[in-house]
Amino acid sequence: MNARRLAAGSGPSSGLARLLRPRRIAVIGGDAAARVAEQCDRMGFDGALWPVHPTRETVAGRRAFRSIDALPGTPDAAFVGVNRHATIDAVAALSRLGAGGAVCYASGFLEAADGGRLQRDLVDAAAGMPIIGPNCYGFINFLDGTPLWPDQHGGRRLDPAERGVAIITQSSNIAISMTMQQRALPVAYMVTAGNQAQLDVSCLALALLDDARVSAIGLHVAGFHSVAGFEALARRARERKVPVVVMKTGRSAQGRAAEISHTATIAGSDAGAQAFLRRLGFARAEGIPDLLETLKLLHVHGALDGARLGSMSCSGGEASVLADTAENAEAMFPDLAPDHAAAVSATVHPLVTVSNPFDYHTFSWGNEAALIETFTAFARGRFDATLLVLDFPRPDRCDDADWRTARDAFATAMGATGSKGIIVATLGENLPEARAAEMIERGIAPLAGVSEALAAIDCAAAIGAAWRSPAPERILQPDCLGDEPVVLDEAASKALLATFGVHVPAGGVARDEDAAVGIAESVGGAVVLKALGIAHKTERRAVRLALREPREIRQATRALLCMGDAVLVERFEPDIVVELLVGLSRDPQLGLLLTIGSGGTLVELLADSVTLLLPVTEGEVRDALAMLRCAPLLDGHRGREAADVDAAVEAILAIARFAAEHRSQLEELDVNPLGVGPRGQGAVALDALIRTRPRTEAGGEVDT
Numbered sequence: 001m002n003a004r005r006l007a008a009g010s011g012p013s014s015g016l017a018r019l020l021r022p023r024r025i026a027v028i029g030g031d032a033a034a035r036v037a038e039q040c041d042r043m044g045f046d047g048a049l050w051p052v053h054p055t056r057e058t059v060a061g062r063r064a065f066r067s068i069d070a071l072p073g074t075p076d077a078a079f080v081g082v083n084r085h086a087t088i089d090a091v092a093a094l095s096r097l098g099a100g101g102a103v104c105y106a107s108g109f110l111e112a113a114d115g116g117r118l119q120r121d122l123v124d125a126a127a128g129m130p131i132i133g134p135n136c137y138g139f140i141n142f143l144d145g146t147p148l149w150p151d152q153h154g155g156r157r158l159d160p161a162e163r164g165v166a167i168i169t170q171s172s173n174i175a176i177s178m179t180m181q182q183r184a185l186p187v188a189y190m191v192t193a194g195n196q197a198q199l200d201v202s203c204l205a206l207a208l209l210d211d212a213r214v215s216a217i218g219l220h221v222a223g224f225h226s227v228a229g230f231e232a233l234a235r236r237a238r239e240r241k242v243p244v245v246v247m248k249t250g251r252s253a254q255g256r257a258a259e260i261s262h263t264a265t266i267a268g269s270d271a272g273a274q275a276f277l278r279r280l281g282f283a284r285a286e287g288i289p290d291l292l293e294t295l296k297l298l299h300v301h302g303a304l305d306g307a308r309l310g311s312m313s314c315s316g317g318e319a320s321v322l323a324d325t326a327e328n329a330e331a332m333f334p335d336l337a338p339d340h341a342a343a344v345s346a347t348v349h350p351l352v353t354v355s356n357p358f359d360y361h362t363f364s365w366g367n368e369a370a371l372i373e374t375f376t377a378f379a380r381g382r383f384d385a386t387l388l389v390l391d392f393p394r395p396d397r398c399d400d401a402d403w404r405t406a407r408d409a410f411a412t413a414m415g416a417t418g419s420k421g422i423i424v425a426t427l428g429e430n431l432p433e434a435r436a437a438e439m440i441e442r443g444i445a446p447l448a449g450v451s452e453a454l455a456a457i458d459c460a461a462a463i464g465a466a467w468r469s470p471a472p473e474r475i476l477q478p479d480c481l482g483d484e485p486v487v488l489d490e491a492a493s494k495a496l497l498a499t500f501g502v503h504v505p506a507g508g509v510a511r512d513e514d515a516a517v518g519i520a521e522s523v524g525g526a527v528v529l530k531a532l533g534i535a536h537k538t539e540r541r542a543v544r545l546a547l548r549e550p551r552e553i554r555q556a557t558r559a560l561l562c563m564g565d566a567v568l569v570e571r572f573e574p575d576i577v578v579e580l581l582v583g584l585s586r587d588p589q590l591g592l593l594l595t596i597g598s599g600g601t602l603v604e605l606l607a608d609s610v611t612l613l614l615p616v617t618e619g620e621v622r623d624a625l626a627m628l629r630c631a632p633l634l635d636g637h638r639g640r641e642a643a644d645v646d647a648a649v650e651a652i653l654a655i656a657r658f659a660a661e662h663r664s665q666l667e668e669l670d671v672n673p674l675g676v677g678p679r680g681q682g683a684v685a686l687d688a689l690i691r692t693r694p695r696t697e698a699g700g701e702v703d704t
Contacts, residue, residue, distance in 0.1 A: 016101065016130055016199075016203075016204075016207035017207070017210070018076040018077065018100025018101065019076065019077045019100045019101030019102075019130050019132070020077075020139065020141060020189070020191075020207060020208070020211075021076075021141060021144055021146065021211075022047065022075070022076030022077035022100060022146055022148075023047040023048065023076055024047055024048040024049075024050070024073060024074070024075045024076045024077075025040065025045070025047065025048065025049050025050070025075060025076065025077050025078070025079070025146070025148065026049075026050045026051075026052055026068070026071060026075035026077075026078040026079070026094075026099070027049065027050070027051050027052065027059070027060075027078070027079045027081065028051075028052040028053075028068065028078060028079065028080050028081060028082060028090050029052075029053065029079075029080065029081030029082040029105075030053060030056070030059075030081070030082075031081075032079075032081030032105055032150040033051060033052075033053070033059060033079060033081040033150070034051070034059050034060045035150040035151060036079045036081070036138075036147070036148055036149060036150050037049055037051060037059060037060035037061075037062065038060050039140075039147040039149050039150075039151075039152075039153070040145075040146070040147060041060070042147075043140075043142075043145040043146075043147050043157050044145050044157060045145050045146055045147070046145075047146075048073070049062060050062075050065060050071050050072065050073075050075065051063070051064040051065065052064065052065050052066075052067065052068055052070075052071070053065075053066075054066055054067070067093075068090060068093040068094060068097060069093060069097070071097070074097055074098050074099055074100075075094070075097075075099050075100065076099070076100040076101075077099070077100055077101055077102070077103070077146075077148055078090075078094050078099055078101070078102040078103070079102070079103045079105065079138060079148045079150070080094075080102050080103065080104050080105060080106070081105045081106075081150060082106065083106055083108075084106040084107070084108040084109060084115070084118055084134070085118070087104050087105075087106045087122065087134065088118065088121050088122050088125045089125075090102075091104065091122060091125045091126050091129070091131060092125035092126075092127075094129060095125065095126055095127045095128070095129040099129060100129075100130070101129055101130035101131060101132070102126075102129065102130075102131050102132070103131075103132045103133060103136070103137075103138035103139065103148045104122065104131055104132065104133035104134035104135075104136070104194070104197075105133065105134070105136070105137070105138065105150060106134055106135070107134065107135040108135075109122065109134045109135055109195055109197065110195050110197070111135055111195060119134070119195060119197050122134060122197055123197050123198050126198060130198065130199055131197065131198050131199065132191070132192075132193065132194065132199055132204070133192075133193075133194035133195060133197065134194055134195050134197060135194040135195045136172055136192040136193060136194025136195070137149055137150060137151060137172035137175060137176070137192045138150070138191075138192060139189060139190060139191040139192065140153060140155060140179070140189070140190045140191075141188075141189055142155050142156065142157055142158050142164060142186075142187055142188055142189065142190070143157075143158050143162075143164065143188050143189070143211070143213050145157045151176060153176060153179040153180075153190070154179045154180035154181070154182075155179040155187055155190065158186055158187075158188060162186055162213075163186070163188065163213045163214065163215045163299070164186035164187050164188030164189075164213065164214070164215060164299070165185065165186065165187055165188060165214065165215055165216045165217065165218060165295045165296075165298070165299050166187075166188050166189040166190075166191070166205070166208040166211075166214045166216075166217045166218070167187060167189065167190050167191070167217075167218045167219075167220075167295070168189075168191045168192075168193060168201050168204050168205055168208075168217070168218070168219050168220070169190075169191070169192055169193065169219075169220035170192070170193050170194065170196070170201070170220060170221060170222055171192070171220065172192045172194070174220060174288070175190050175191075175192045177288070178190065178288065178292065181292055182433045183292055183293070183296060183428075183431075183433065183436065183446075183448055184296070184433050184434075184436035184437040184439075184440055184446060185292055185295060185296045185299070186299065186440070188208075188211070188213055188214050188215075189208055189211075189214070191204055191208075196225050200225035200226050200229055201219055201221050201225065202224075202225070202226055202229030202230045202232065202233045203226070203229055205217050205219060205233050205244070206229070206232060206233050206236060209233070209236050209237060209240055209242055214242060215242070215298070215299045215302075216242060216243045216244070216245070216295050216298035216299050216302075217237070217242060217243070217244045217245075218244075218245050218246075218247070218285075218291050218292075218294075218295045219244065219245070219246045219247070219282075220246075220247045220249070220291070221246060221247075221248055221249075222248075222249050222250030223250060223273075223589070224273070224276065224589055224590075227276075227475065227477070227589055227590065228474075230276070230280060231280065231474055231475070233280075234280035234281055234282065235471065237281075237282075238281060238466075238467060238471060241302070241303075241467070243283070243298045243302060243303050243460070243463045244280075244281075244282045244283070244463075245282065245283040245284070245285050245291060245294045245295060245298065245459055245463075246277055246282050246283070246284055246285065247284070247285045247286070247287065247288065247290075247291045248270070248273050248274075248277065248284060271593065271595070271609070271611040272587040272589075272590045272593045272611060272613070273590075274611065275590075275593065275610075275611040275612050275613050276475070276590055276613060278462075278466075279472050279475065279612075279613055280466075280472075281463060281466030281467060281469075281472075282463070282466075283458075283459030283460070283462045283463050284459070285455065285459060286455065289428075289448075289449065289452050290452055290455045290456065290459075293447050293448060293449070293452040293453060293455070293456040294455065294456040294459045294460065296440075296445060296446070296447065296456070297422070297445045297447060297456040297457065297459075297460050298459075298460055298463075299440075299445075300440055300443065300444070300445040301385070301420045301422075301445055301460065302460075303460055303461075303463040303464035303467055304384050304385060304420065304457065304460040304461045304463075304464045305384045305461075305464050306384040306461050306464065306465075307329075307330050307331040307332060307384060307457055307458060307461040308332060308334050308382065308383055308384045309326075309331050309332065309333055309383055309384065309385055309386070309387055309457065310333070310356055310358070310378060310379065310381050310383035310385075310386045310387065311333060311356065311357035311358065311386075311387040311388075311389065312357070312358045312360055312374075312375065312378055312386075312387065312388050312389070313357065313358070313359060313360070313388070313389035313390075314359065314360055314361060314362050314365060314406075315359060315389070316359040318357075318359075318389045318426060319355075319357035319358065319359045319389075320357075321426060321450055322357050322387070322389060322424075322450055322454075323357050325450045325451055325454055326454055328451075329454040329455065329457070329458050330458045330461065330462075331454050331457050331458060331461075333356045333357055334356065334381075334382075334383075335355075335356060336354065336355070336356055336381055337381075340380065340381050341354045341355075343377045343380070344358070344374065344377045344378050346377070347370070347373045347374040347377050348360055348361070348363065348364070348374055349361060349363040349364075351363075356381075358378060360374055360378075365402060365406070366401075366402040366405055367405075368405045368408060368409050371405070371406060371409035371410075371413075372409045372412050372413055372416075375388070375409055375410050375412075375413035375414075376412075376413040376416050376417060378413075379413050379414065379416075379417040379419040379421075380417055383419065384420070384461065385419070385420040385421070385422050385457060386414065386417075386419045386420065386421055386422070387421075387422045387423075387424055387453075388406070388407075388410045388421070388422070388423050388424070389423075389424050389425075389426065390403060390406055390407060390410075390423050390424070390425065391425045391426055391427060391430035391431075392425065392430050392431060392432055392435055393430075395432055400435070404435075407423065407435070407438075407439065407444075410423065410444065411439070411442040411443070411444055414443065414444065415443070420445075421443070421444045421445070422444070422445045422446075422447055422453065422457075423439055423444055423445070423446050423447070424447050424449075424450060424453045425446075425447070425448050425449070426449070426450050427448075427449070428448035428449050428452075431446055431447075431448045436448075469619075473615055475590060475591055475613045475614065475615075476591050476592065476613075476614045476615060476660055476663055477591055478586060478587070478588065478589075478590070478591040478592070478663070479663055479664035483693065484693065485667060485691055485692070485693050486691070486692050486693070486694055487689070487690075487691050488689070488690045488691070488692070489532045489533050489566075489568075489689075490530065490532060490568055490687060490688055490689060491508075491509050491532060491566075491568050492690075493669075493688040493689050493690040494685060494688045496658070496690065497654070497655065497658055497671070497685060497688055497690075500654045500655070500657055500658040500661075501650075501654040501657075502651055502654045502655060502658070502671075502685050503651065503682055503683065503684045503685065504570075504684060504685050504688075505528070505570035505571045505572075505573055505684055505686065506523050506570065506571045507519060507523055507527070507528075507568060507569050507570030507571060508522075508568075508569060509532065509566050509567070509568055509569075510557065510566065510567045510568075510569050511561075511565065511566050511567075512557070512561075513553075513554040513557045513558065516529065516553050516554070516556075516557040516567055516569050517550045517553050517554060519569040520547070520550075520553050520569055523569070523570070523571045524571075525548070525571065525572065526546045526547060526548050526571075526572035526574070527546075527547055527548075527553065527569055527570060527571060527572055528543065528544065528545055528546070528547070528569075528570050528571075528572050529543070529544040529547060529553065529556045529557060529560055529567050529568070529569055530542060530543050530544075530560070530567065530568045530570075530687075531543075531560040531561075531563040531564040531566075531567060531568075532564050532565070532566045532567065532568050533564045533565070533566075534563060534564060535689065537687070538600075540563070542560060542563055542564075544556040544559075544560070545572060546572050546574070547572075553569075573675055573677075573684055573686060575677050575678060575681060576673075576675040576676065576677060576686075577633065577634075577640065577641055577642070577643040577644075577676055577677060577678055578599070578630060578633045578634055578643045578648075578675075578676045579598070579599030579600055579673030579674070579675055579676070579686075580596065580597065580598065580599045580630075580648060580673060580674040580676060581595065581596070581597040581598065581599045581600075581609070581670075581671070581672040581673060581674070582594070582595070582596055582651070582652050582655050582671040582672070582674050583595045583597075583668075583669060583670045583671065583672065584655070584659045584666065584668065584669040584670075585667075585668050586666070586667050586668065590613055591613065591614060591663065592613075592614050592659050592660075592663055592666065593611050593612070593613065594611065594612045594613070594614060594616060594652075594655075594656055594659070595609050595610070595611050595612075596609065596610050596611075596612070596621070596624045596625065596628070596652060597609030597610065597628065598628060598629065598630045599672055599673030599674065599675075600672065600673055606629055606630075608628055608629040608630060609628070610624040610627050610628065612624055614656060614659060614660050614663070615656070615660060616652075616653070616656050618649060618653060621649050621652050621653060621656075622645075622649055625645065625648065625649070634648070634676070641678040641679070642678070642679045643676040643677070643678065643679065644676055644677050644678060644679050644680060644681055644682055644683060645676075645679075647676065647677070647681075647682045647683040648674065648676045648683045650683070651674055651683045651684075651685070652674075655669070655671060662692070665692045665693060665694045666690070666691075666692055667691045667692055667693050668690070668691040669688070669689070669690050669691075670687075670688065670689045670690075671685045671687065671688045672687055673686050673687065674686070
């Protein structure tokens with residue numbers, strides 16, 4: 001991170017309040033600066049606005065000053081709309097003047113082949129003055145009517161009593177598109193971060209958290225410029241109970257070949273990002289519609305206590321669509337208790353069957369009193385939110401009076417029961433913006449699209465669950481590694497893990513047939529033979545299983561010694577209920593990623609893995625195991641023996657402790673499989689491989 005980048009959490013104390021809520025604005029440059037002035041006029045900005053241009057007499061109907069030094073006062077914020085070289089000079093002049101900050105519009109900095117040095121010069125020129133960008137459109141403050149924005153937009157200035165969500169994105173074009181939304185989402189701030197030369201997304205979000213009028217924060221990021229900054233943001237958001245949802249894009253490659261394990265192909269940057277967001281207590285939205293609908297739900301209701309839903313519609317088809325879509329979501333529709341179902345049944349026609357999702361039919365359609373009675377009775381269930389599926393007719397061709405009646409009845413019922421009400425339109429176009437805005441006014445969250453609604457509910461419930469859990473420790477930052485990689489063979493890898501309490505099979509290393517037979521006799525029973533120094537032994541046919549007779553052991557040893565210099569002889573472990581993968585790989589930003597998944601090749605075939613960040617807790621490991629598709633096998637699927645989950649957790653925690661202790665050298669670790677025996681019989685590392693990059697000490701010895 002550049003030494004001149006503002007510290008995470010600096011917020012208004014470093015001038016961000018002046019920059020983001022300015023009363024005096026300077027617009028520097030030609031056409032782009034003029035467009036900023038025009039947008040300020042359109043939004044009713046009533047502060048001072050000073051154009052700066054070396055030759056024009058006026059800009060946007062205002063007198064233009066010849067230079068920054070000629071300004072009549074010190075601007076709180078400046079929009080710098082000149083070329084990249086002139087931008088550096090302008091930022092330096094603003095810094096000398098004591099300006100509150102600047103938006104740097106020009107491109108051609110770090111994103112250009114020759115722009116890296118220019119971006120460093122820009123940060124140096126700022127000398128601590130906050131700058132947004134470069135290569136960005138700036139921001140719009142819809143609360144105070146201050147758009148440092150050189151283009152048209154679709155947003156509206158919020159009323160003085162309104163709150164709204166803050167959105168920060170790296171992409172100016174995506175920001176423009178989101179201002180054009182017709183979903184009735186009240187936006188308080190739209191901020192573009194551009195290259196994040198000095199202020200990164202987390203810094204900007206921290207500053208916006210200081211505005212009590214911000215109800216929720218949405219972030220669009222391709223990466224995490226400052227891990228510490230995002231951790232500081234998470235702590236502040238949790239303290240202030242402001243939910244954060246993130247749309248993470250840019251699935252970049254690990255940047256290195258995965259030659260010795262399965263883990264690196266799975267625990268890539270996106271898996272690490274997912275683990276990081278989960279640890280922060282931030283929800284993840286998979287696209288722009290999900291992001292906006294989630295923000296809308298969070299704006300109205302905040303985080304949810306869970307995802308237990310009650311749903312009503314006047315169509316069995318809609319009820320089926322909702323139930324089917326929920327199969328791919330965390331949301332659930334619990335059955336109604338008998339007394340609850342009876343209370344609801346007493347309010348509807350005898351032909352109506354009470355269930356959840358609930359099709360209340362059209363017998364009471366248009367009858368507000370009857371609908372209030374039914375909706376109120378249904379909403380008294382133990383739901384975290386109550387849904388009403390309601391698609392409005394086209395306003396240009398149809399009359400929506402009866403739909404407004406249903407909406408009003410639902411709002412009354414939610415108020416009477418204290419329920420968190422959500423109206424879901426199966427089609428986004430069937431939720432007119434004006435009607436959606438009216439719902440928000442009445443405390444109802446209007447969500448467009450069934451899948452988007454359920455995704456938003458999942459996100460709100462995930463944030464609520466994170467807030468109810470203890471705040472996580474800060475992640476272990478990655479240390480610098482040595483230069484040359486050292487791959488430890490299976491025997492050496494297991495020996496290291498055993499010193500941290502990981503159980504490994506009894507056995508030893510043999511370099512000839514007699515030694516192999518001797519080790520087998522000392523172990524007793526059936527043994528496994530493996531050629532040492534070979535990755536992916538199964539594919540290379542470098543493993544022999546369940547050998548007992550000396551003749552078999554000698555024959556296998558001869559064959560395996562043709563593949564390597566030594567053979568590992570170990571006790572054969574037949575009583576394995578489940579095979580797991582436990583791996584660690586290194587992310588340049590996030591440190592060591594702990595991946596837990598189905599063992600063997602199943603993890604790749606089923607995409608069955610969960611990634612965590614160090615340090616981990618026992619609860620996190622247990623939750624990760626419960627998230628796996630193979631979790632039913634751990635519990636004893638279809639009459640099979642249940643696995644020793646406690647032993648599996650203990651082994652994973654031991655591996656994590658080993659990784660934390662050796663994080664300055666460990667590049668990659670792969671235990672695959674970790675064999676988990678029946679309950680009470682433990683877990684054992686059946687295969688292991690460690691790759692390190694040890695640092696050479698002064699005396700020339702390499703510490704491994």
